[in-house]
Amino acid sequence: MTKAERIRRFYYENPNSKLADSYQALKEYDISESHIKVTLSRDRKNGVCDTNYDYTQYFESTKAKEELTEWKRDVRKDLVEQLLQANANETDSNQIRLNAKTINQLLVEI
The missing domain is CATH 1.10.10 (Arc Repressor Mutant, subunit A)
Structure with a gap:
């Protein structure tokens, strides 16, 4: 601190x-x-x-930003899980590559 x-x-x-x-x-x-x-x-x-x-407003806005960031992280994790499940059932190599690229982008943001 x-x-x-x-x-x-x-x-x-x-x-x-x-x-x-x-x-x-x-x-x-x-x-x-x-x-x-x-x-x-x-x-x-x-x-x-x-x-x-x-400083009430400062700390409340900081807390709200942290909560939003945490929510976004959770959503991205859920999307990664969905894409991984989709890749398990996918047979088209182009779609698998596209899903892998999207997964990598989401993991960078997490």
Whole structure:
């Protein structure tokens, strides 16, 4: 976990914390007070958090992206299984080659 991610996680879990509180909690990870200020300022300017340093939206969108990626991976795995079953029964060599090519493409994406 990067220093910026640790800072974001701290403010997500402790939304009403002050800078001094965050510094005390994060200094064990070798994060300076100035690094905390810079990260918070940069995140606020980039819209990662709001003016109260609320990272709820950031972590919810990150979780949603991870769930979507996992769902896509599951769908691709199912497609690979279907193509493997189709190849077991297929007699046309061109179709087998086409299925193998599609399987390889899906495996790269997984």
